[in-house]
Structures are given as structure tokens and as C-alpha cells.
Amino acid sequence: MKIHLPxxxxxxxxxxxxxxxxxSSPNILKITANDKWISIxxxxxxxxxxxxxxxxxxxxxxxxxxxxSKHYLKRMGLFDMLSIASDIQITEHEPAGRFIPLTQITxxxxxxxxxxxxxxLLHLEPxxxxxxxxxxxxxxxxxxxxxYSKTGAILCxxxxxxxxxIKIGIxxxxxxIKQTISESHRVNGxxxxxxxxxxxGITGKTQRIGGTDYNAGAGLFFIKSIAEVNKDFFMIxxxxxxxxLLKEDSKKRIILKAxxxxxxxxxxxxxxxxxxxxxxxxxxxxxxxEFSTLLKxxxxxxxxxxxxxxxxxxxxxxxI
Amino acid sequence: MKTIxxxxxxxxxxxxxxKARDIRIxxxxxxxxxxxxxxxxxxxxxGTTQSFIHALISETIRDKGxxxxxxxxxxNCNENVKNVINIVVEYxxx
Numbered sequence: 477m478k479i480h481l482p483x484x485x486x487x488x489x490x491x492x493x494x495x496x497x498x499x500s501s502p503n504i505l506k507i508t509a510n511d512k513w514i515s516i517x518x519x520x521x522x523x524x525x526x527x528x529x530x531x532x533x534x535x536x537x538x539x540x541x542x543x544x545s546k547h548y549l550k551r552m553g554l555f556d557m558l559s560i561a562s563d564i565q566i567t568e569h570e571p572a573g574r575f576i577p578l579t580q581i582t583x584x585x586x587x588x589x590x591x592x593x594x595x596x597l598l599h600l601e602p603x604x605x606x607x608x609x610x611x612x613x614x615x616x617x618x619x620x621x622x623x624y625s626k627t628g629a630i631l632c633x634x635x636x637x638x639x640x641x642i643k644i645g646i647x648x649x650x651x652x653i654k655q656t657i658s659e660s661h662r663v664n665g666x667x668x669x670x671x672x673x674x675x676x677g678i679t680g681k682t683q684r685i686g687g688t689d690y691n692a693g694a695g696l697f698f699i700k701s702i703a704e705v706n707k708d709f710f711m712i713x714x715x716x717x718x719x720x721l722l723k724e725d726s727k728k729r730i731i732l733k734a735x736x737x738x739x740x741x742x743x744x745x746x747x748x749x750x751x752x753x754x755x756x757x758x759x760x761x762x763x764x765x766e767f768s769t770l771l772k773x774x775x776x777x778x779x780x781x782x783x784x785x786x787x788x789x790x791x792x793x794x795x796i
Numbered sequence: 797m798k799t800i801x802x803x804x805x806x807x808x809x810x811x812x813x814x815k816a817r818d819i820r821i822x823x824x825x826x827x828x829x830x831x832x833x834x835x836x837x838x839x840x841x842x843g844t845t846q847s848f849i850h851a852l853i854s855e856t857i858r859d860k861g862x863x864x865x866x867x868x869x870x871x872n873c874n875e876n877v878k879n880v881i882n883i884v885v886e887y888x889x890x
Contacts, residue, residue, distance in 0.1 A: 613845050791863075
């Protein structure tokens with residue numbers, strides 16, 4: 477495998493990076509990088525780490541890095557996670573308020589601990605933390621539940637002071653969305669699998685609308701909705717397909733839709749095959765819609781979507 | 797009426813759906829089956845996920861019908877928690 481860290485790869489311009497990934501020769505990994513500057517979304521780092529984690533360190537070859545920003549890879553924990561040597565020297569900084577380094581989460585209790593420890597690291601207001609921990613919990617539990625990933629979930633996040641935004645990447649090397657959804661639904665390729673996975677009420681665990689006792693088929697729809705309401709990027713890549721929710725005009729009123737292809741998006745099905753699933757989310761913090769408002773919007777579309785497919789009586793929850 | 801204090805069991809961010817399922821199987825469903833009332837007390841719970849609430853109550857509603865909601869009470873829920881509960885309660889009856 478070969479992966480090249482470019483000058484710039486964020487969700488808005490990530491396509492050339494994804495296109496350049498070479499998945500052949502899966503027993504070795506060659507990491508190369510732009511020799512001037514490397515400025516990358518956390519999801520890119522999580523992808524590199526997840527590729528390397530499946531290999532022995534001796535089978536990972538990382539070119540001598542020249543870029544002035546190379547220390548970022550060290551600080552985010554890439555070389556430590558892959559147990560490979562690096563001559564990059566850094567002054568360790570307290571990560572509070574700035575980033576969540578590369579982290580491997582392999583089971584439920586580790587996730588609970590991580591979410592608890594992560595919140596103080598970010599130094600954010602409660603209304604800003606809520607969607608972040610929601611996203612990390614749901615995406616990571618998706619990995620445990622559906623991906624059968626030997627290396628669990630690899631995640632990291634970075635806070636950007638200038639834009640007052642946080643960017644999150646969560647990656648696995650499991651079975652991928654197509655295989656998961658195919659367990660219960662007819663799927664026409666990787667992109668169709670992404671469409672189904674993002675549609676409310678559809679899960680690979682059952683054909684039944686509304687899901688099983690343990691899975692409703694709502695997780696990815698919720699996360700895409702959080703990005704959509706905040707007018708941020710959301711990207712999911714699995715197999716040969718990638719779906720990217722694009723930013724809406726900041727003045728445009730958002731109306732959530734059940735069909736992800738009716739959102740402002742880009743998609744393609746010609747990428748190098750990614751074994752597993754890659755998810756990247758951006759979130760501006762200065763215009764984060766109140767999470768309760770967002771949930772109300774999700775509630776409306778989710779119920780309408782399910783109602784369209786089922787018909788029964790309603791009762792309200794009793795809050796006392 | 798039995799009261800389950802969730803903060804003690806699942807922490808301030810209620811997201812562990814394995815624990816939610818355990819609570820449903822061991823406590824909620826048996827009580828509802830006996831037509832006994834139960835209160836889920838969210839005091840101290842700052843947030844939750846749809847997956848957690850789904851694992852906590854969906855199968856009881858599916859199994860016993862919407863009438864199960866006559867026996868389940870939600871106490872001390874903040875706005876976010878209320879919204880997530882309402883999403884699950886609504887789609888389970890949609």
C-alpha cells in the first residue's frame with residue numbers, strides 16, 4: 477500500500493488524496509509526504525494510522541519527512557501508534573483545548589472512559605461538547621457493532637482556533653458498509669450501500685423498519701444531520717464509494733431530508749478500494765445550533781420518514 | 797413504583813447501549829410485563845444518544861405495544877434528553 481500526505485487535504489478538497497491512495501500490496505505500507513508543508517484533516521491521519529496498525533512496524537516505510545509542519549504528525553501520535561522510529565523532535569504541549577491525539581478504541585468500556593476524559597481536553601462550552609461526544613460515541617459504537625474490525629476504531633480530532641472549529645476523523649478496517657447493509661438489504665454497489673446506511677430506519681441488522689432491539693438504523697443519519705444543520709462538511713468513504721455532504725449557503729434554511737442524495741452533496745464510486753469505513757466530520761463551534769434545536773429538527777424528519785412506511789397509533793412519553 | 801437512577805449506572809453521558817439493554821432486560825421489561833410502573837430518573841445525566849434510548853426502551857414498546865408507555869415515566873430529563881426520548885418514542889409508534 478502507498479499513501480501520500482499532500483500539501484493540503486481537508487474534507488472540501490480530500491478527493492485527490494483519496495484518489496491517490498494505492499491499496500495494492502496490502503502487507504507493506506509506504507508513507508510519503510509533501511516536502512514543503514503538510515496540512516491535513518484528522519481523518520487523513522486516522523486513515524494512515526489504521527493502515528499501519530494492521531502491519532508489523534518493519535513492514536511500514538515512512539520517508540524522511542522534510543515538511544516544516546512534520547512535527548504535527550509526531551504530536552498527534554502517528555509514529556508512536558505505529559511503533560515506527562522518527563527523528564522528529566517536539567516539545568510536548570498539554571493537549572487541552574487543542575486536539576485529541578490518535579486513539580485506538582477497541583471496546584465499549586474504553587469508549588466510555590475516552591468520552592469522559594475527552595471532554596475536559598477540549599475546553600469547550602457544554603452546548604459545544606454535546607454534539608462532539610454524540611458523534612464520537614455513535615460512530616465508534618457503529619464500528620464495534622457492524623465493522624468486525626480487528627483493530628477497532630481509530631480516531632483523532634483537531635481544534636482550529638482561527639476558524640473556531642473542530643474536525644473529527646473516525647476510521648476502521650472492518651467489513652465495510654456494503655457488506656454490513658447487504659446482510660439485510662439488496663445493495664447495488666458501494667455507493668448504494670452508503671445511500672441506504674444514511675437513510676433513517678435502515679440497518680444491516682434487519683429488514684424491519686425501525687431496526688432491532690439494539691439498532692435502529694439512525695446513527696449515521698443523525699450525524700449527517702448534525703453537520704447539515706450546522707452547515708458543515710460530512711464525509712463517508714467505504715469500498716470504492718465516497719459520499720460528501722457539502723456546505724449549504726449560510727443564509728439558507730436547512731430542511732433535513734431522508735434521502736441523502738437529495739441533500740447538497742458530491743459522491744463518487746471510482747476511488748481506490750478502502751477495506752472498512754472512513755468518516756470525517758467538521759463542526760464550526762461559533763455557530764453551533766443549540767443541540768436541542770437540532771434534535772427537534774431530526775425528530776421531525778425521522779418520524780415523518782418512518783411514518784411514511786408504517787401506520788400505527790401514537791402515545792406520548794410521560795415526563796414527570 | 798420502582799425508580800432507576802441512571803446516572804449511577806451509566807454516567808453523566810448515557811451512551812453505553814450494552815448497559816441500556818441490560819437495564820431493559822433485567823428491570824424494565826419484567827416490571828412492564830407485570831403491569832407495574834417504573835420511573836427512569838435522569839437526574840445528573842447531561843446527555844444521551846438515540847442508540848442508548850433505543851436500547852433502553854424500544855423493544856419493550858415493540859413487545860408490549862404503546863401501552864408500555866403508560867407504565868414508564870421519565871423524570872428529571874433536560875431538553876436534550878427529552879428530545880432524544882421523544883424521537884425514539886415517536887418512531888417506535890410510527
